[in-house]
Amino acid sequence: MNNLKNTIKLFVVAFVCALSFTTNAQQLDNDINYFQLSPRIGYDFPTYNNNTPAIDYNGGLNLGLSLDYYWSTFGFGFDFDYIKNQPESVFATDNLYNSGGILISTTNLSEDGISRIFYGIGPNAQFRSKTGKFVAEINTRFGLASIKGGRTFLENAAAPNELLNFHAGYKDSGVFTFKGQVRFTYMLNNNFGINAGAYYMRHFGAQELVDPTLGISAAYYDTVEFTGPTGEFGQRLEEVNLREEACDCDISSVGLFAGITYKFSKNKKDDVCEVCGEDHMPRCCATCGCTVTITAKDKFTFEILPNTDVVLTDLYENIVQTGTTNSYGVVVFNDVSADDYIVQAKLYNVDLTETSISKSEFIDCKKEGNSIQKEIFYGDLNFILKGDVVECNTAIGIQGVDILLKDKNNAGQKNTLSNAEGDFIFHLKQTSIYGLNGRKDGYFSNEVEVTTSGLDRSESLFIDFEMCVNPCGQAIKLDNIIFNLDKWDILPAAQPDLDYVVKLMQDNPTVSVEMSSHTDSRGSNPYNQTLSQKRAESTVNYLMTKGITRDRLVARGAGETELLNRCADGVTCPESEHTINRRTEFKVICPQ
Known part of the structure; x- marks a missing residue:
């Protein structure tokens, strides 16, 4: 009973840890009233409490399956586990002499593996991160286990064939068992995820066998130090310990595992219709979308940002729509179904601060008959050099010019190629001086200098710049x-x-x-x-x-x-x- 109390205390601690891990979690609509199937594979580390001090029990394979149903944060589940362990006789046979002082040179050893099969049910608790991608679960199970095998036999191969180390093993199919498990899952999308975790399992009062031939459950010899006939040091058999009655002793183990999770989530179309406030007719799902308008701006100057790549994803990072802002810094996503979304964006490979759209905003959108408006901001402190390379004394942009940028203050350099219109982009640090040089087969240029000293990042993000290259032979x-x-x-x-x-x-x-x-x-x-x-x-x-x-x-x-x-x-x-x-x-x- 004390062991059970300690086990419960352990899982209360794990429950509190999982709760702190997901303090900012939010419950999503598709995270209620669903089934979840989680097959796994792992490794089990056992502890057998029995009358065999000279037998160790090695770890082994664990194959398992969990089927859970969650109403919301709490749920109920079923577990199946198949576990293999292997006994190992550790009775020392080197320089071992029998009670008559004769060296035991050969022994007979057999070790049968142990299989444990567990079926259990019990309550669950889960906590999800804000995006729903990370899930922490506490699973508790109570049930019955079948434990079979483990017979270990070690004897002197020569007469009088002393039984050196013996255990009859187990054959019990109704062992009351408790299992507590912590599982962490990363959802790859709305349905599939990968998981890893750990468990503690305890079998209470596992019944040992009594060998019908020998009439004992366990036996082992005590030994004493011994000096052989030629002066060598060794051990000598002294007294045999026989256990005629089987021990109803506990078996416990801990294990680590990894697996996959499949979530039987609800049909998204049903969620959309519920947001519309209409019945679940197809016409609802066809007309429930809203227009989402995204405007990209600089955080410090509030300049609009054309050519910004914008991605609309769900909370599982599935891409819903993509677009690029126009000359007014705006991109419009049409017919977006009601759900929770993340808006992400990049301008010239620099991330803008992402924003989110909640499902509740679609309700207001349908009521008011207008679009959802969101702003995303560019917060990088560097300037953006918008360059144009042309042929000298013309307005002709040159494609494929290798533009080399040297930072004269920090001894760094980077390069880029001009596009079909001769345009190129560099990010420049504040209060620094740069040299630019353009190279292309058939063209040459002098190094030209650009400085950001004296420029105020709070007044401007972009620096417009034109450089030229001359054709060779001119x-x-x-x-x-x-x-x-x-x-x-x-x-x-x-x-x-x-x-x-x-x-x-x-x-x-x-x-x-x-x-x-x-x-x-x-x-x-x-x-x-x-x-x-x-x-x-x-x-x-x-x-x-x-x-x-x-x-x-x-x-x-x-x-x-x-x-x-x-x-x-x-x-x-x-x-x-x-x-x-x-x-x-x-x-x-x-x-x-």
Whole structure:
């Protein structure tokens, strides 16, 4: 009786723990008045209280099945368990001598397994998490068990064949049994779940057998320390303990298990019709849906958020409808049946704060004849850089440009590819400085800088930004490369433009550059050719002083061979038109 009291105390503690686990639980309509079937497999750890101190009982397989009915939090259930255990003789036979001082060299041993079959019924209590996905249960069962097997026989194989360790085993088919169980279930959907748990089982007064041939229930020898004929240390049989009367002793065990759960839930259409307040005619279920309007906004600026992916799921994470917010930050779900839902959303792979819709809101919706309105908020503290990469001096967006973003304050970097319109997205930390560089076969770009220092996240979420890439092989004029008359020295005014070329080559270490110098048509062709070549060499030499290797540079003097206007030999032109032809250009040569 004391054991039963202690067991009940144990499960009261487990009940309180499960209650605290689900303090915020809510009872859902489909969690009342239903059957639940839970097959399981586990491992049993037994304790046999009998007259065999030299026999251990090892753990073994447990196969079980629970059938439960829940009205709401409380229910009633039936359990079936099939358990296998194995006895193990632990009587020491090493250096063992019989009472005559003769070494026992060989023994005969047989060990029969024990099977226990339990049938029980009893009350349940369950507690569910807020979403209904996690369930904690306390199951108590009272019933009868059948216990059979376990005969263990160890004897000296030589005459006089002393019976060293013996137990007749069990054969009892009406053992009163208590079982207490804690089970935790994770519901994968409305019907299926996986479970795991633990149990305690106690068989009260299990009847041992009396061997009809030997006339005893159990026997074992006491031993004493013994020094053999040659001085070796050992044990010697001293006195045999015989138990003629069977023991009505308890057997207890604890076990761990895992399994699956199938819930026979009600038809959802019936729930919908009940919300409508009409009878259960098909017309009710066909007209009971409501419109759900979701608006996505930034938490800090309240800006509307277009292109936000929104998912409407039930409480078991089954997707009901999906959509993307329009230019007004709104997505509309039509004909949503009455139920409990979770609204989840992502903007550029960042989660928005989810919200919920309760079944009761659909009742108000039907009464008032309007839609259910919900807002979801973007709470990330980073800025969103909405970039656009175009071909320089055009508005043409370039697809597939590899945009590299370097965080200059925190030494981190990440990259993305521009889409078909040339758009790309980055998330930028506050008060930081970033460098962006675009790379694509046939194109190049300088690194450009973006800073979030001085920007206030409470005033804006988005940073609009445009960068450009130049096609390889396109001549680009350097406006400030001016030389004195008949000279080719690099003047201070030209250095910023040439430093621009240096930075470009540093940002794009695989490209080469052709520096070309051009003259107007005045003067002889040979003179102009020689002068322009010297000027091109001067620009290349300047770039080399900045660390650019010679094998990446080409100096080309074009003379007057590539005029940009009509001012050729023999044509009278004003000075302004001649100036157009006197220029220095560079052309990027991308690797093949």
